[in-house]
Amino acid sequence: MKLGHTLATLAAGMLFGFGLAASTMIRPEVVLSFLRFQDFGLMLVMGGALVVTALAYALVPRLLRQPLLGGSFQKHAIHKGARMVAGAALFGVGWGLSGVCPGPAIAGLGAGNWMLLYALVGLALGALVQGLTDKAP
Amino acid sequence: MLGGPGPETTAVPAWQLLVGGFIAGFGARLGHGCTSGHGICGLGSLQWPSAVAVVTFMITAMITANLVLRLQS
Numbered sequence: 001m002k003l004g005h006t007l008a009t010l011a012a013g014m015l016f017g018f019g020l021a022a023s024t025m026i027r028p029e030v031v032l033s034f035l036r037f038q039d040f041g042l043m044l045v046m047g048g049a050l051v052v053t054a055l056a057y058a059l060v061p062r063l064l065r066q067p068l069l070g071g072s073f074q075k076h077a078i079h080k081g082a083r084m085v086a087g088a089a090l091f092g093v094g095w096g097l098s099g100v101c102p103g104p105a106i107a108g109l110g111a112g113n114w115m116l117l118y119a120l121v122g123l124a125l126g127a128l129v130q131g132l133t134d135k136a137p
Numbered sequence: 138m139l140g141g142p143g144p145e146t147t148a149v150p151a152w153q154l155l156v157g158g159f160i161a162g163f164g165a166r167l168g169h170g171c172t173s174g175h176g177i178c179g180l181g182s183l184q185w186p187s188a189v190a191v192v193t194f195m196i197t198a199m200i201t202a203n204l205v206l207r208l209q210s
Contacts, residue, residue: 016173028149035202046176053181078179079169080186085193087168088175091161092194096201098157099149101172102165105158112144118151122158123165130166 004069017107019049026108028099028119035096094126153205168194 023045024030034042061073095101100108100119108116147154165171168190170179175194179187 027145028147028154032149032202035199036206037199046172049177050180053177054183057182075182075184076178078175078184078186080189084168084186085189087164087166088170088190088193089168089197090164091168091171092164092197092199093201094157094159094161094164095172095194096157096198097205098154098161099147099202100154100158101161103171103173108145113146114144115147115149115151115154118154119158122155122160123162126159126162126164127166128162129159130163134167 002069008069016103017110019045020104020107021111026104026111026113028104028116031095031101031104032099035099094122098122164194 020026023041025042025045030039031042033039057075066072098119100116100123102123105116105119105123109120161171165174168175170187170190172194175187175190180191
């Protein structure tokens with residue numbers, strides 16, 4: 001990876017982590033209280049992030065001929081089908097049990113919440129086992 | 138805003154973090170995305186399969202979180 005890419009990735013990750021911490025989304029209790037209909041902060045954070053992201057995806061390719069760091073604008077591929085829906089359903093069960101999704105599991109470590117290492121180990125092992133047991137071509 | 142300079146912690150039991158993390162990690166790889174991947178990047182780029190994923194994991198997460206609450210009280 002070139003230096004520019006490395007720095008841009010680092011800056012984007014820092015901004016993402018800062019946002020997750022500032023909006024208290026790194027706290028499993030806050031996420032769980034959303035899922036239990038007690039606090040709708042997560043909806044606002046996700047909605048706000050979505051608006052900014054959607055605007056960026058829609059406008060930036062029109063304002064710039066190509067990305068600042070080279071290459072071309074493209075969307076990441078989304079896979080559809082029953083497997084994807086089954087994966088999403090399982091993801092929700094794990095998220096609802098732990099109150100932790102992958103981003104906050106990493107960002108929360110920066111706030112000194114070492115308990116999140118349990119979640120991070122679980123996430124990594126789950127993804128590993130999925131790959132090892134996947135029979136799809 | 139950030140809750141002061143002290144370290145964060147959580148009262149969610151370790152087994153819930155570990156087992157929940159495992160299921161979420163398995164599901165995120167199988168489902169090609171998580172809250173950020175489908176919820177922000179997927180919806181943000183107007184890819185509708187992501188909307189199906191978001192609705193699906195929101196529903197199963199809400200059911201799970203409420204079941205756990207009920208079993209614990």
